[in-house]
Amino acid sequence: MANKLIxxxxxxxxxxxxxxxxxxxxxxxxxxxxxxxxxxxxxxEYVSGVLLTNTTAKDKVYLQSEQLFQYELKKDTxxxxxxxxxxxxxxxxxxxxxxxxxxxxxxxxxxSGYEDGPYTGGRKxxxxxxxxxxxxETTCFCTSFAGxxxxxxxxxxxxxxxxxxxxxxxxxTERGEKLAAKYSKYFSEAGDAETAAKxxxxxxxxxxITKKLDLAAVKKNLDASFDSPYWDTxxxxxxxxxxxxxxxxxxxxxxxxxxxxxxxxxxRNRTWDSCMSEMFTKMAGGHNPRTDTKRRFRQRFxxxxxxxxxxxxxxxxxxxxxxxxRCPVGIDIxxxxxxxx
Amino acid sequence: MEKEMQEIxxxxxxxxxxxxxxxxxxxxxxxxxxPVFMNKPEDAVKLVFNKSCVNNLxxxxxxxxxxxxxxxxxxxxxxxxxxxxxxxxxxxxxVVIIGxxxxxxxxxxxxxxxxxKLDGVDFTxxxxxxxxxxxxxxxxxxxxxxxxxxxxxxxxxxxxxCIRCYACRNxxxxxxxxxxxxxxxxxxxxxxxxxxAENKVFQQIRMQHVFGRCTDCRACxxxxxxxxxxxxxxxKMSKDAxxxxxxxxxxxxxxxxxxxxxxxxxxxxxxxx
Amino acid sequence: xxxxxxxHKARIASIKQExxxxxxxxxxxxxxxxxxxxxxxxxxxxxxxxxxxxxxTFTFANPQTRAEYVECSIKKTGLVTEAIHDLEVGDIxxxxxxxxxxxxxxxxxxxxxxxxxxxxxxxxxxxxxEYSLDTRADFKDITILYGGRSxxxxxxxxxxxxxxxxxxxxxLTADKGSEGWKHKVGFVPAVLKEMxxxxxxxxxxxxxxxxxxxxxxxxxxxxxFAPEQIVTTLEMKMKCGLGKCGRCNIQQLYxxxxxxxxxxxxxxxxxxxF
Numbered sequence: 001m002a003n004k005l006i007x008x009x010x011x012x013x014x015x016x017x018x019x020x021x022x023x024x025x026x027x028x029x030x031x032x033x034x035x036x037x038x039x040x041x042x043x044x045e046y047v048s049g050v051l052l053t054n055t056t057a058k059d060k061v062y063l064q065s066e067q068l069f070q071y072e073l074k075k076d077t078x079x080x081x082x083x084x085x086x087x088x089x090x091x092x093x094x095x096x097x098x099x100x101x102x103x104x105x106x107x108x109x110x111x112s113g114y115e116d117g118p119y120t121g122g123r124k125x126x127x128x129x130x131x132x133x134x135x136x137e138t139t140c141f142c143t144s145f146a147g148x149x150x151x152x153x154x155x156x157x158x159x160x161x162x163x164x165x166x167x168x169x170x171x172x173t174e175r176g177e178k179l180a181a182k183y184s185k186y187f188s189e190a191g192d193a194e195t196a197a198k199x200x201x202x203x204x205x206x207x208x209i210t211k212k213l214d215l216a217a218v219k220k221n222l223d224a225s226f227d228s229p230y231w232d233t234x235x236x237x238x239x240x241x242x243x244x245x246x247x248x249x250x251x252x253x254x255x256x257x258x259x260x261x262x263x264x265x266x267x268r269n270r271t272w273d274s275c276m277s278e279m280f281t282k283m284a285g286g287h288n289p290r291t292d293t294k295r296r297f298r299q300r301f302x303x304x305x306x307x308x309x310x311x312x313x314x315x316x317x318x319x320x321x322x323x324x325x326r327c328p329v330g331i332d333i334x335x336x337x338x339x340x341x
Numbered sequence: 342m343e344k345e346m347q348e349i350x351x352x353x354x355x356x357x358x359x360x361x362x363x364x365x366x367x368x369x370x371x372x373x374x375x376p377v378f379m380n381k382p383e384d385a386v387k388l389v390f391n392k393s394c395v396n397n398l399x400x401x402x403x404x405x406x407x408x409x410x411x412x413x414x415x416x417x418x419x420x421x422x423x424x425x426x427x428x429x430x431x432x433x434x435x436v437v438i439i440g441x442x443x444x445x446x447x448x449x450x451x452x453x454x455x456x457x458k459l460d461g462v463d464f465t466x467x468x469x470x471x472x473x474x475x476x477x478x479x480x481x482x483x484x485x486x487x488x489x490x491x492x493x494x495x496x497x498x499x500x501x502x503c504i505r506c507y508a509c510r511n512x513x514x515x516x517x518x519x520x521x522x523x524x525x526x527x528x529x530x531x532x533x534x535x536x537x538a539e540n541k542v543f544q545q546i547r548m549q550h551v552f553g554r555c556t557d558c559r560a561c562x563x564x565x566x567x568x569x570x571x572x573x574x575x576x577k578m579s580k581d582a583x584x585x586x587x588x589x590x591x592x593x594x595x596x597x598x599x600x601x602x603x604x605x606x607x608x609x610x611x612x613x614x
Numbered sequence: 615x616x617x618x619x620x621x622h623k624a625r626i627a628s629i630k631q632e633x634x635x636x637x638x639x640x641x642x643x644x645x646x647x648x649x650x651x652x653x654x655x656x657x658x659x660x661x662x663x664x665x666x667x668x669x670x671t672f673t674f675a676n677p678q679t680r681a682e683y684v685e686c687s688i689k690k691t692g693l694v695t696e697a698i699h700d701l702e703v704g705d706i707x708x709x710x711x712x713x714x715x716x717x718x719x720x721x722x723x724x725x726x727x728x729x730x731x732x733x734x735x736x737x738x739x740x741x742x743x744e745y746s747l748d749t750r751a752d753f754k755d756i757t758i759l760y761g762g763r764s765x766x767x768x769x770x771x772x773x774x775x776x777x778x779x780x781x782x783x784x785x786l787t788a789d790k791g792s793e794g795w796k797h798k799v800g801f802v803p804a805v806l807k808e809m810x811x812x813x814x815x816x817x818x819x820x821x822x823x824x825x826x827x828x829x830x831x832x833x834x835x836x837x838x839f840a841p842e843q844i845v846t847t848l849e850m851k852m853k854c855g856l857g858k859c860g861r862c863n864i865q866q867l868y869x870x871x872x873x874x875x876x877x878x879x880x881x882x883x884x885x886x887x888f
Binding site: 068076080082108109115116117118226227252253254255256260263266280281282283285302307311 | 616617618619620623625644663665666667668669670691692693694695704706708849850851853854856857858859860861863865866868871885
């Protein structure tokens with residue numbers, strides 16, 4: 001795919017123009033401590049200085065509460081109504097780990113012989129423009145994953161990397177090329193010098209990542225340690241809240257519930273759910289295979305680094321480190337899986 | 342101070358006086374700490390205490406059940422420990438309280454902290470000082486003066502970004518109900534859909550349930566991944582508990598929380614009829 | 615949009631009270647095109663929608679050879695099942711499916727079949743029982759051992775004559791007998807032991823409460839049955855039913871996608887606790 005260049009000025013103008021006709025979601029400041037993906041009215045609202053937002057852009061495509069359909073009971077039948085497709089969206093300013101998260105869950109929503117219409121419909125309508133990371137944090141570990149890097153384009157439609165005072169814009173997919181073609185006045189051709197500069201940038205950023213997991217060893221440990229007493233003690237500080245699952249770019253587990261509007265109509269919704277919740281596996285009648293907290297804790301790590309690998313040949317994690325930062329008690333996913341034995 | 346704490350913990354574990362010591366250890370980066378559970382004397386060297394030790398470790402006490410645990414408690418945490426003992430979630434003889442003479446951690450509550458005594462602890466680490474700090478309700482008073490519409494707009498904006506992760510509930514020392522209303526299907530108090538209205542209902546009911554038992558420890562606000570200003574609610578509740586019932590939570594282990602008692606003539610509440 | 619969560623509209627055609635808390639429902643799909651193309655195999659399950667309340671998972675109680683209606687036998691246990699029990703004939707519901715895998719009858723051809731069911735578990739194996747009776751020539755001896763807590767907890771009395779008529783040996787038992795109960799009294803595993811089924815050329819299909827399964831398994835192993843000869847259907851809480859919501863997993867297997875039918879050789883590889 002092609003490489004283009006875009007100046008800071010042009011990027012600003014491009015985003016402003018996009019905001020007029022698309023729903024543009026980018027990091028916005030909510031308060032002193034919180035930066036989240038919000039709808040941009042103009043480029044000024046975009047917070048570029050923060051490495052990672054508090055929560056992910058996942059909920060812009062895979063909505064936290066999604067209406068699957070509305071129903072209305074009529075004489076001897078029922079009618080279903082689906083919501084109209086949303087506006088085309090652009091997710092701007094996410095990081096490679098955020099984009100990679102979409103790539104991982106795309107595969108799930110197309111798996112098991114069923115294509116998940118509510119997800120894939122929104123996904124087709126979304127263009128992802130990612131900005132490479134210059135200064136990874138101590139909690140970042142994206143390089144542990146195959147091809148993972150602070151400057152990697154997996155899952156992105158366009159990857160922007162700062163080079164020589166401008167941005168190298170790699171158009172990685174058809175959707176990315178389409179957008180760049182539509183707004184071609186903002187882009188210029190990139191040369192070998194810029195491409196080389198990007199490689200330097202990537203190398204420098206990767207070198208700043210302090211921790212790299214040996215995932216083959218982790219898988220082996222997890223395969224062997226299901227019944228290990230390790231899990232009896234490592235789960236103790238965890239308060240089983242679920243914050244980690246909601247700020248994760250790859251956690252996808254969901255619930256399907258009903259909401260009544262009146263006697264005859266209502267809606268069926270899909271909402272995010274967390275394996276950390278007591279209700280997750282609780283059946284009517286009271287039986288709950290994961291009733292105690294140790295089993296729920298173990299399930300999360302096993303799912304991410306063992307079960308998902310068995311089914312998809314890749315981990316259900318992109319190394320963004322949000323779970324480590326947002327965990328109220330500082331549980332470090334890297335430590336938990338590395339020390340499992 | 343750390344060495345003193347480590348010695349106490351080591352001795353408690355070596356003499357098998359407790360099954361667990363719950364304290365703080367170094368976390369994923371320098372300057373960060375997190376809770377740690379230890380059951381072996383040689384692990385005691387992991388214990389630290391510094392400005393980053395913000396977590397309220399009392400939240401773990403209702404979970405230790407029949408075991409014995411030692412818990413590191415700052416003055417503010419101590420109030421939660423007392424509440425939990427008061428509510429019979431743990432027997433006093435099953436807890437060893439390692440009080441810490443804290444001069445402040447990285448939290449908004451420290452500048453107005455008046456916990457100058459560590460009454461009822463089993464050990465005191467460090468020297469307790471009166472730091473001359475005073476309670477300050479000016480931010481609450483300012484908020485109270487806003488109109489209803491302004492208050493509603495403020496809370497709508499806050500709860501718009503709530504992701505219903507329940508971190509606030511799970512880190513709260515007095516939210517220990519195994520059958521939380523938020524989980525119930527029959528009847529359904531809270532719909533699973535996440536939107537501003539449902540999010541507000543969750544927090545409103547939770548606040549009602551913890552009124553008079555909450556010690557304004559700020560664990561909920563610190564835990565919130567999206568920075569919702571829950572301290573406005575918890576601080577207001579402690580103000581109201583004082584005003585309406587002349588009650589401060591966590592000061593002793595005998596007095597009853599105001600919503601668990603009933604008096605025909607409450608001094609703080611005006612007669613409606 | 616390819617919305618896989620939109621269910622097929624259906625009407626309740628009939629309701630039969632089997633026991634105090636179990637009712638059998640027959641559902642008629644409203645759309646004739648859907649009705650024509652809706653086919654399932656014994657062992658699969660469907661997800662039933664009760665509008666205003668939610669969805670719940672049930673196994674097809676009738677086999678594909680008797681597909682005029684979709685039948686489910688439902689025990690009143692929780693939110694959705696209580697609401698289902700309050701419904702009447704003619705009420706509108708919806709269902710989606712069929713999901714999951716099925717009993718591999720091609721593998722059992724020419725064999726003796728032994729069905730062991732307990733309690734509401736009989737609903738899960740009624741479908742393979744009737745399928746095997748409808749294709750009677752494919753199998754040798756068919757024996758059905760079915761037990762309930764008490765005579766009042768036994769379902770499908772109206773079917774027993776038919777089953778025996780199609781040359782199945784039927785053994786009924788109740789944990790606790792009562793006046794007028796002419797059949798056996800005793801726990802299912804104990805009766806099984808008494809029966810001494812031969813393991814030669816035999817496949818066992820069993821479903822029931824976990825405690826019954828545990829002891830049935832023990833008896834069968836003592837009688838020399840190999841794990842591959844014993845087939846069951848597992849249960850976990852489900853929501854999507856099609857391998858996406860992530861909750862029904864037992865390690866890397868999803869009960870909705872890789873099951874619910876498993877044989878014991880596969881189950882032995884899984885841990886006791888999930």
